Amino acid sequence: MVKIYTPIPPYRNVTRRGSDIKEGEVALSSGEVLTPSRVGALAALGLSKVKVRRRVLVSVIPTGEEIVPPGEKLEGGRIYDINSYTLGMLVKECGGEVKVWGIVGDRREELEKALQEALKESDVVVFSGGSSVGERDLLEEVFGSVGEILFHGVQIKPGKPLLAAKSGDKILLGIPGYPASALTSSYLFLKPLILKMGGYPLQEERSVMARMSRRVTSNLGRHQFLTVRLERDEGGYLAHPVFKESGTITSLSRADGYVEIPENVDLVERGEEVQVKLF
């Protein structure tokens, strides 16, 4: 004897043809980023290969006679190459491919030769260093010889002496040498550039609200990016400023994110609520 306890409506546990994706329907559009679920949609269609955009190729060229690769001995008056590593990793995090070139001196011929080599195989060429006035002017001349200067200098702190140029459809950047300046200006300019060229949508920055742990002053007329470390307490988050000087790397390595202080604000009070954009 068979006992039936529940009525079974017709087509229970039957999936109708086309209930997921209909014939002729667009499953994925050009420009959509391949996430796990979208790769799944391709597999569901039986596709083992699809055409995708290639990665944005970024050359990073460290400049300055005083720069030494990590691992080597540091003589007096010299410093280790930091920016090749920070910028290189940032490029990879943005989905780009990075080639770090050998350290180049501050002479015009050396800079020109390096730029021409790098342009052959890159979409973006980034020179880091050369922040002193004479060096900046030299790099501007070198960029000007192969393209058009877009801007030189931005009213932000840190990261003011930023140089940008265009050569055909390629972008050239001169990023300040100080590590905190280099990385801050790269988060602000290089990151959106690579995302845009790579066809990625610009993401909303992840951010949290926090209270400032102490009073902070800023220069009127200059948009400041203040790096902060977050601490969780009973009231939510406390933001501790960690910025020391543009030359220090702990200004960033201890930071969870940054607070923007607009150019028309010269004071943020202790306890004031601020938005912290997370690194």
Added chain:
Amino acid sequence: MVKIYTPIPPYRNVTRRGSDIKEGEVALSSGEVLTPSRVGALAALGLSKVKVRRRVLVSVIPTGEEIVPPGEKLEGGRIYDINSYTLGMLVKECGGEVKVWGIVGDRREELEKALQEALKESDVVVFSGGSSVGERDLLEEVFGSVGEILFHGVQIKPGKPLLAAKSGDKILLGIPGYPASALTSSYLFLKPLILKMGGYPLQEERSVMARMSRRVTSNLGRHQFLTVRLERDEGGYLAHPVFKESGTITSLSRADGYVEIPENVDLVERGEEVQVKLF
């Protein structure tokens, strides 16, 4: 004649020794994730190599006689292997390393052999498929033969028939075969597992607030994860439900994130404000 326009205080433009990192100070602690700025801190110290944790090794084993790799011809009653691709990509996004094994049938000996092989070289072994009652019980027996069952079945939708076991310090998961169920339960259980085993801090999920575009009902007693597509309008974001059935892949490939409907809620009204966790 030299004219001086601005007074120069002592030590202007001089960085004092130890002003960044003092001798004996901790620059980076064990367990900190290497971000661009932290890699910069290592370079600043002249370190060209550091010891890091190894990646979590995850085996994904697709099961079921009906599964065919994408690219091959699909005969009647068969479906393409989707979960190996969605889960594989999710594992990589979490910083893990993935090995996808060949498709395994639903017989006990095959499952046991595959598990034993995979356990030799993995920290986590994930079987996908085998969601029917008989198959699930079989996988539970197979897991039980090498370890201890942690749980079988969770009150969520989709993704209910999830199986977890422990063998020494290794974790075994049986993930439901339906693509939307597989990926949802992997976001909820596999992702935090890999992050935790890999030594990553559990991140706050990125989320946005949105208004539901239509009335949605849910089963009382079951925590529902409703996938939604976001649309920006003048009032902020609208969340459009895209979930169709657990078997459909567009339930996820069209989704920007998901809304959680707790087990004691059976109705979300049109226009109600909801938190959308982004994929």
